[in-house]
Amino acid sequence: MKIKKITVMKFELPQLPYAANALEPVISQKTIEFHYGKHHQAYVTNLNNLIPGTKFENSDLETIVKESDGPIFNNAAQIWNHTFYFTSFSPNGGGAPKGALAAAIDAAFGSFDNFKKEFVQAGVTLFGSGWAWLVKNKEGKLEIVKEGNAGNPMTKxxxxxxxxxxxxxxxxxxxxxxxxxxxxxxxxxxxxDVVGTRY
Structure with missing residues (x-):
């Protein structure tokens, strides 16, 4: 008797830490339903279909992002990017960073307000699709970088x-x-609070 091989989904859509309507009016429930529920889910589904039989089938997401290219990279990076993005928000968010991150922002950009202007400007001036990122470089200093499409600064x-x-x-x-x-x-x-832990 042949035993049918069952494919187990390696990656799953992560749960949001808030309700779909919790970020309104900044991000509407409809946008969450499409952006998270359909786009983010599609990247998860695609990656699970792409990695079986490749060297990445048992890799964690960060390894795949750092070491892959082509469609596998595009879908893995978009899962990583979107998870990182969606978990940066809170219905009670806003205000300003505190502690070490606040000091690092002041040191790199002169002030929090100036950082916000530069960060928005990076997003506004990115041609086409992609991401604006606040990153820490190898020297521990903060920078703003732009990445097109599925680009992720971990690859650099x-x-x-x-x-x-x-x-x-x-x-x-x-x-x-x-x-x-x-x-x-x-x-x-x-x-x-969440963003500060990444620094």
Whole structure:
């Protein structure tokens, strides 16, 4: 008797730490349902279909992001990027960072307000789809970098601290073509307790 091989899903869509409507009006429930529920889920499904039989079938997500390319990289990085992005928010977010991260932002950008301006500017000026990132470099200093498409700064030896998604699917239902308005509004939902632990 032949035993049918059962494929076990390696990666799963992570649970959000808040309800789908909890970030309104900055991010609407409809955007969460499409962006998280459909786009993020599609990357998970695609990766699970792509890795069987490859050297990555038993790898963790970070290893796949750092070592793969092509469709495997695109889907793995988008899972990682989106998970990082969605877990940066809280219904009670906003305000400003504290402690070591606050001091590092002041040292790198002069002030928190100046950092916010530079970070939004990076997101606004990224052509096409991609991500604006706050990262820590190998010397421990903060930088703002831009990555197109599924780009992730870990592939360059940088440590991600915060990211804003500037793919149109992140904001078009709520802001249409007003990317700057979307980016400016996100600060009201940033969970600085979570983001601060990444530094």
């Amino acid at each position: 030896g940088l440590t991600p601290i915060l990211t804003f998604d500037v793919w149109e699917h992140a904001y078009y239902l709520d802001y249409q073509n007003r990317r700057p308005d979307h980016l400016a509004a996100l600060w009201d939902k940033i969970d600085w």
